[in-house]
Amino acid sequence: MELTEALHNNRYTIVDKWVVYTLATYQATDFLNKEKDRFANPIGSTIRTSLKTLFQLLLKGGDGAGYAEPLSQIMHLRSVQEFTPSQAVAPLNAVKHIARDILAADKQTKDLVKDLYDFEFAVDLAVLAAFDLYMQCREKVYRIRIAEIKSGAAILTDSACPSKALKNIRKINE
Amino acid sequence: MAVAKLEQLSQSVVQGPSLATGAIPTKDWMDIPVVFKPGNYAFPAKKDKVEYLNSQSGLHFPNARDWSPEDDDWQLPENWKEIIINGLRERLEKFRSLKIFMDCCVRCGACADKCHFFLGTGDPKNMPVLRAELLRSVYRNDFTLAGKVLGRLAGAREVTPEVIKEWFMYSYQCTECRRCSAFCPYGIDTAEVTIVIRELLHLLGIGINWILEPVSNSNRTGNHMGLQPHTFKDNVEFLADDIENLTGVRINPTFNRKGAEVLFITPSADVFAEPGLYTAMGYLILFEHIGLDYTWSTYASEGGNFGLFTNNESMKKLNAKMYAEAKRLGVKWILGGECGHMWRVVHQYMDTMNGPADFLEVPKSPITGTVFHNAASTKMTHISEFTADLFKHNKIKVDKSRNDYLNVTFHDSCNPARAMGLLEEPRYVLKHVVNNYHEMPENTIREQTFCCGSGTGLNTDEIMELRMRSGLPRANAVKYVEEKHGVNMLSCVCAIDRATLTSLMSYWNPNVGVCGISELVGNAIVLDGENRAELDEGLRTLL
Numbered sequence: 001m002e003l004t005e006a007l008h009n010n011r012y013t014i015v016d017k018w019v020v021y022t023l024a025t026y027q028a029t030d031f032l033n034k035e036k037d038r039f040a041n042p043i044g045s046t047i048r049t050s051l052k053t054l055f056q057l058l059l060k061g062g063d064g065a066g067y068a069e070p071l072s073q074i075m076h077l078r079s080v081q082e083f084t085p086s087q088a089v090a091p092l093n094a095v096k097h098i099a100r101d102i103l104a105a106d107k108q109t110k111d112l113v114k115d116l117y118d119f120e121f122a123v124d125l126a127v128l129a130a131f132d133l134y135m136q137c138r139e140k141v142y143r144i145r146i147a148e149i150k151s152g153a154a155i156l157t158d159s160a161c162p163s164k165a166l167k168n169i170r171k172i173n174e
Numbered sequence: 175m176a177v178a179k180l181e182q183l184s185q186s187v188v189q190g191p192s193l194a195t196g197a198i199p200t201k202d203w204m205d206i207p208v209v210f211k212p213g214n215y216a217f218p219a220k221k222d223k224v225e226y227l228n229s230q231s232g233l234h235f236p237n238a239r240d241w242s243p244e245d246d247d248w249q250l251p252e253n254w255k256e257i258i259i260n261g262l263r264e265r266l267e268k269f270r271s272l273k274i275f276m277d278c279c280v281r282c283g284a285c286a287d288k289c290h291f292f293l294g295t296g297d298p299k300n301m302p303v304l305r306a307e308l309l310r311s312v313y314r315n316d317f318t319l320a321g322k323v324l325g326r327l328a329g330a331r332e333v334t335p336e337v338i339k340e341w342f343m344y345s346y347q348c349t350e351c352r353r354c355s356a357f358c359p360y361g362i363d364t365a366e367v368t369i370v371i372r373e374l375l376h377l378l379g380i381g382i383n384w385i386l387e388p389v390s391n392s393n394r395t396g397n398h399m400g401l402q403p404h405t406f407k408d409n410v411e412f413l414a415d416d417i418e419n420l421t422g423v424r425i426n427p428t429f430n431r432k433g434a435e436v437l438f439i440t441p442s443a444d445v446f447a448e449p450g451l452y453t454a455m456g457y458l459i460l461f462e463h464i465g466l467d468y469t470w471s472t473y474a475s476e477g478g479n480f481g482l483f484t485n486n487e488s489m490k491k492l493n494a495k496m497y498a499e500a501k502r503l504g505v506k507w508i509l510g511g512e513c514g515h516m517w518r519v520v521h522q523y524m525d526t527m528n529g530p531a532d533f534l535e536v537p538k539s540p541i542t543g544t545v546f547h548n549a550a551s552t553k554m555t556h557i558s559e560f561t562a563d564l565f566k567h568n569k570i571k572v573d574k575s576r577n578d579y580l581n582v583t584f585h586d587s588c589n590p591a592r593a594m595g596l597l598e599e600p601r602y603v604l605k606h607v608v609n610n611y612h613e614m615p616e617n618t619i620r621e622q623t624f625c626c627g628s629g630t631g632l633n634t635d636e637i638m639e640l641r642m643r644s645g646l647p648r649a650n651a652v653k654y655v656e657e658k659h660g661v662n663m664l665s666c667v668c669a670i671d672r673a674t675l676t677s678l679m680s681y682w683n684p685n686v687g688v689c690g691i692s693e694l695v696g697n698a699i700v701l702d703g704e705n706r707a708e709l710d711e712g713l714r715t716l717l
Contacts, residue, residue, distance in 0.1 A: 021180075026296030031287055039615050040287065042650040043296060076682065080642040081295065082214065090183060097180035137681075141642065144677045145635045151447055151673075 022091040064125035079137035210243040219386035237379030285354035294643035302354035345371040349629035351588035385631035397442035403472035422705030434469035440511025441669035456696025474499035477513035490527040507537040514668030518593035572698040581610040586623035587668035607698040612659040618651035628674035649682035
């Protein structure tokens with residue numbers, strides 16, 4: 001059996017474990033794993049769908065084109081949740097270990113472990129791309145903050161109330 | 175080997191007790207302290223604002239001081255515990271509903287996964303049931319026999335400075351949207367639990383600036399922005415100038431005009447900030463088109479009532495202003511614009527606080543003769559009800575194709591939807607002014623609508639990440655209709671929505687804009703004598 005075939009045959013198990021690992025980084029792990037309605041559980045469904053897509057792309061290998069779409073979904077989430085940058089991207093790495101573990105545990109596939117280099121390199125590319133996306137999301141948040149301030153919303157708290165202005169004038173006159 | 179590495183990967187990225195450990199926290203929720211860091215809390219109210227508010231008649235905001243949530247010592251007043259327990263006792267006696275909400279929850283969990291904060295953060299303390307437990311545990315400890323005898327076994331705990339910090343963290347991670355309440359078999363109004371927690375915190379001088387400064391501005395000048403009368407008037411007139419440029423029709427709105435039939439009140443953001451401005455242009459065009467005898471007020475120049483987000487005294491005072499002005503001007507009734515929480519206050523609290531408004535008449539449309547009996551006591555009708563009735567009687571001439579550049583969906587703003595049952599009217603209006611319309615999935619609209627994530631005064635920029643994650647469930651549903659139907663405009667009937675959904679969409683769905691329904695109405699209306707250019711982007715077109 002070839003490595004790609006072995007990974008493909010084990011795709012459901014691998015992706016499932018990968019999803020569980022990723023969702024375990026949230027406190028409400030049980031709920032995020034269980035609820036299948038995509039509107040009632042946006043974190044769980046986004047992670048599940050995106051990792052599934054990403055895994056197919058990782059199997060294809062190549063130059064990493066196409067990783068951005070599923071990764072962007074995940075990074076949009078994790079970059080505004082309370083993770084450090086490394087925590088935000090770390091679960092992507094887990095698929096290396098999960099795949100290796102699953103192949104090694106099966107007599108028929110354990111010899112393929114030594115061939116994992118290409119797959120793991122694909123994961124490395126994905127992690128690097130994820131870091132770029134993480135930063136893009138953070139910068140987007142800052143731009144949105146600036147846009148809000150520029151839109152005038154900040155005047156709610158930063159403008160001088162007229163009576164305060166009057167008070168200042170009185171002070172000057174005194 | 176591999177498994178060991180995987181565990182190491184988990185451990186190597188751990189900085190907190192609960193992140194990336196691959197484990198559900200083993201500690202009881204009572205033992206997990208809150209950690210404040212930049213981005214997860216809104217800035218505390220400035221000392222002078224709190225002092226000012228406390229000096230005003232009818233308001234109570236004691237213990238003003240400079241403090242920061244990141245400090246270990248919050249400089250609570252010496253008798254803080256007594257203040258909290260007495261404050262809670264007073265409220266339990268005053269509000270029968272609170273007593274019931276404290277007693278009747280059976281922790282069935284129906285509300286647990288309904289909160290947008292929970293869905294966006296995965297933090298169990300954002301489950302409405304647990305958020306309410308933060309207060310309920312203290313209630314049990316000091317006001318129930320089981321709690322006094324069994325203590326923690328009965329889910330009771332003593333109030334400590336840590337508990338106060340936890341209250342601050344989580345009562346400001348609730349937008350009082352009441353989605354959870356819609357699922358509660360007992361009908362517990364969880365928003366009122368948040369309201370009471372915030373009230374108790376204010377007794378200790380703990381509040382946020384984004385709320386208290388607008389309250390203070392409203393108390394002084396009549397609106398959140400602190401706009402003076404001439405500025406408010408100028409802004410509305412600028413909008414009339416824009417309308418003239420776009421349509422060739424000059425509109426001359428009146429201000430503080432005694433004897434007008436109707437007083438029109440809308441959030442001040444509508445006359446001040448994008449995209450609310452276009453909604454206000456829509457109001458002006460509509461009223462001109464039907465020849466409504468109405469006036470704006472530069473005193474009651476704010477529909478919003480941030481008092482609701484502080485305590486019942488300031489909510490009452492700010493609400494009273496609208497009615498005082500209606501009385502002074504001698505109008506027959508009040509027409510309310512596209513505001514969210516104003517309608518929660520008017521529909522559910524106004525009557526008890528300041529009503530009934532006997533000096534006004536039951537709203538009757540001068541155009542169609544329809545009497546709005548649903549507003550028999552408050553004398554205040556929603557612009558969408560009013561407009562829907564006009565369409566029902568064919569009183570508005572529109573060209574729907576003017577909105578063909580848009581593919582629209584409708585976000586039910588929490589308060590109009592859940593606090594006043596305004597579900598069909600906005601949709602009825604939209605049906606008459608747009609050709610391309612698609613609903614978001616059923617479990618994200620109407621009574622089950624997801625909050626914008628920034629209501630109750632949480633629309634401040636220092637908590638942008640928090641807002642982006644709490645708005646995720648709403649954005650996720652918009653994304654669905656964008657991908658499936660090509661939706662590019664999210665319409666709503668709330669000023670906070672218009673401002674905050676704009677930011678939310680910029681982050682999650684950058685191709686989707688945000689507008690008020692009256693903007694679409696105004697754009698579709700064919701005015702008498704108009705000389706309208708090709709407006710590719712409707713009222714937003716720059717000529």
